[in-house]
Amino acid sequence: MKKSLSVLVFIFLAFGYSAIAQEIDKVVSVVGNNIILKSEVEDQYSQYLAQGNPDDSSVKCVILHQLLTQKLLAQQAVIDSIEVTEDEVDDNINRRLRYMSNQAGGQERLEQFLGMSLLQYREKMRATVREMMVANRMQQKITEGIDVTPNEVRTYFESIPTDSLPNFGTEVEVGEIVFQPKLTDEEKKPFYDRAESIRQEVLGGKDFGTMARIYSQDPGSASEGGEMPFADRSTFVKEFSAVAFRLKAGEISKVFETEFGYHFLQVIERRGEQVKVRHILISMVPTPASLDRAQNLADSVYNEITAGNLDFYTAAAIYSDNKETKYNGGMILNAENVNTRTTYIPVEQLDAGIFTAIDTLEPGEYSRASKFTGPDGKDAYRLVYLKSRTAPHQASLQQDYAKIKEAALDEKMNGIVADWFEERRKSSYIRIDEDYQSCDVLDVWK
Structure with a gap:
């Protein structure tokens, strides 16, 4: 339907920080009390290129536009006491890292591209992801309760010229x-025995982290020596959680089964209702x-x-x-x-x-x-x-009502959010570096 660059649509090309030289870390924009560094823009642009997109410096203008939008929303979220929990941030980061690993062709290739381990990158990106989530939640608050009536959907559809209606495949x-x-118990036994054999080597003095790097079949933690970030009970499957929160720091568990295979773990540290563990997984093959x-x-x-x-x-x-x-x-x-x-x-x-x-x-x-x-x-x-x-057909109200309703709702929310931004821009200090003054997409901020 009607697609245009708007403050409602966030297309974050990448996220977090990578190992970019400090000399490019200059302030390219100020929004109220928040700053945007050139490294943030360059990092997102480098990952845009890594996804196979063509070199196009105008994309940096779009990236800065998105960052300005995020900063202004996050600034208002502080005033409105909108927050996200650490668990929510962890879940979001985990989903992003899984996606990035798939796009890069595996965890090792992703780490090579980032120039650091996923554990290190996780900590670097935490603040950025948290701010983005807070900004998204602020946007949701602005548009909460907004809906469109059947009459509004029809009016929206009829406002589109016939020759501009999309064609659906x-x-x-x-x-x-x-x-x-x-698997039967008998079929599972070789996998259990393998996990128990590795566990006995660890109990006998072999380094847990080294053994995890060699033997663990958990792609998300093996390269980190089996180590996982602090998490609460809801982060793990129930069998894993039951073991992790029963042990004391330093203790090594017996081998236990989850839907992923056979594990044993060691508690590294406990902080209230959160625990940091490392584990070794032996997956079961059909x-x-x-x-x-x-x-x-x-x-x-x-x-x-x-x-x-x-x-x-x-x-x-x-x-x-x-x-x-x-x-x-x-x-x-x-x-x-x-x-x-x-x-x-x-x-x-x-x-x-x-x-x-x-x-x-x-x-x-x-x-x-x-x-x-x-x-x-x-x-x-x-x-x-x-x-x-x-x-295949041209869009019709009868056949494509759900899609048309979504487009009508998007347009209505776009207008509401655009009005909100217009008011905030008038009352917020905004400065954009001269290197970006020629960006047409940033005209709304000037």
Whole structure:
């Protein structure tokens, strides 16, 4: 729909600080009591380039615009006593680091690019992420309770010239039931024995950190000697949390099992309701027999569904091992449009395996179970349901009401936030360095 640069839309190209030479650390802008350093702009621009984007110095203007927006919102958030908890910051950082690792091609390559370990980078980016989260929360407060009526949606749609209406490609509604292989106690034993063997070496005097770097299969902590940042009980899965908060500082646990495999851990330090630990993980790999059992169960569920003895949504709730979809009747949400929780997904966004599974299906049909590799790198089986397929078309109010409503709401909130910024700009001291005076996008701040 109508897309333009606005104070409502934050497109942070990167975040945090990297090892940039101190000579570029000059103040490029002042917003009230806050400053923006050239290193902040340059760091975000360098990561923009690292994502494969073309060299375009005008992007630095956009980055500074976004930083000015963030600073002004964060400044007001202090006045309004808006805060975020350390747990929320940790969760946000963890999600960002997982995304960055995937984009970089793995943790090691990301650390090479950053020039530091993820543990070091985590601490460097904490203040920046906290400020960004506070700014986002302030923006949410400005627009809380804002909605659009059906009449406003219609008025918005009718205001768009017919030749400017967007065209939508093929969209589908797809569900899945995932069957992960379950290992028997006998099949699990070699993995347990391996974890216990490493634990005995540590108890015998081997350095925990060195052993974690060599043997641990946790990609997020192995390179840090198994060390994890301070966290509360809610950060870990319940089995891990139960062990971590039961031990005293320095103690090493017995081997225990979680959904990720077999672990043992050592408590490094305890601060009230937070604990700092290091651990070693031995992941469990599906055996051929466990894969056969998963396939047999998937085939059985498929037969029950196609025979009319079991509906897909109930089957997903009972059998699916995908926690993100099983309580949604197995239906996959549009990852690019999570705010509206829409199930309509452009086919180009589909996982390649799901696209192949539904390619020959008609709406209302189910694919037979097929093997696939999950996000954890382990094989599993899934059967796929094609609920609907929408042909390419020009936007219409009847067919695309949810999308049009979202665009109308965006426009309404844009106006409200723009008015808020206009008032704050008038009463805030703002200075922009002469190097950025030619940036058209910054005219609103001058």
